[in-house]
Amino acid sequence: MGGHHSAAAITECWLTPPNIIQALGSSSSFDLDPCAAPMPRPWDTARNHYTWPDQDGLRLPWEGRVWLNPPYGRAMTDWLKKMSRHNKGTALIFARTETEAYHEFVWPYASGIHFLRGRLHFHYPDGRRAEANSGAPSVLVAYGEEDVERLIHSGLEGTFVGLTRPVLLHMVLNFEQPTPHWREVVCDAIKNLGGMAKLKDIYAALEDHPKAKGSPHFREKIRQTIGRLGLPRIDNGQYALFA
Structure with a gap:
């Protein structure tokens, strides 16, 4: 009832x-x-x-x-x-x-x-x-x-x-598998972009990713992840997986 x-x-x-x-x-x-x-x-x-x-x-x-x-x-x-x-x-x-x-x-x-x-x-x-x-x-x-x-x-x-x-x-x-951590997502994006990439290209590569769609501040999260990983900056706004 x-x-x-x-x-x-x-x-x-x-x-x-x-x-x-x-x-x-x-x-x-x-x-x-x-x-x-x-x-x-x-x-x-x-x-x-x-x-x-x-x-x-x-x-x-x-x-x-x-x-x-x-x-x-x-x-x-x-x-x-x-x-x-x-x-x-x-x-x-x-x-x-x-x-x-x-x-x-x-x-x-x-x-x-x-x-x-x-x-x-x-x-x-x-x-x-x-x-x-x-x-x-x-x-x-x-x-x-x-x-x-x-x-x-x-x-x-x-x-x-x-x-x-x-x-x-x-x-x-x-059931869908859990989405990967941000560090994996960012590293994979840079790898797919040739091992080095500008921030704007990383943003564009990930804007349709499930992790990004669930976060209105995904760009900040990408920058934060790059900083925590200590990825080398090889130019203004450009990062690489390896120095």
């Missing part, structure tokens, strides 16, 4: 931040939310919803891709148990990785976990964002190939951990 997470005992119903649903493919990509917020809900979390107390999502059948933000407390274990058996969907829960629920129904069955950066701000039933955060870190738990793929490419800040061999292999084969 967007969960029963509580930063303060004002309400028992806390809604999933809509940006999370959007990052995972939007509400239309989920077939079912089995513990959805009651109507009138400010936004959908799936194409179909089971709403307590009129519909008991633990007893009713689940079909397709499931979004699960379960009630907290002892009942959460029952929800994760059903999700692990369904094995197609994503759950949003607190990062209490030592609990029985994790050991029984997350670690053995989930395909991957994304530890969200910071603490979430859930929303009130009317859609307003709570000022207080959730009081604990949260994770997204993916069950099944489709959901782990969407989670890997969601763009949500945090750290993803693969839990199955196919997922780990996918990460090895498809």
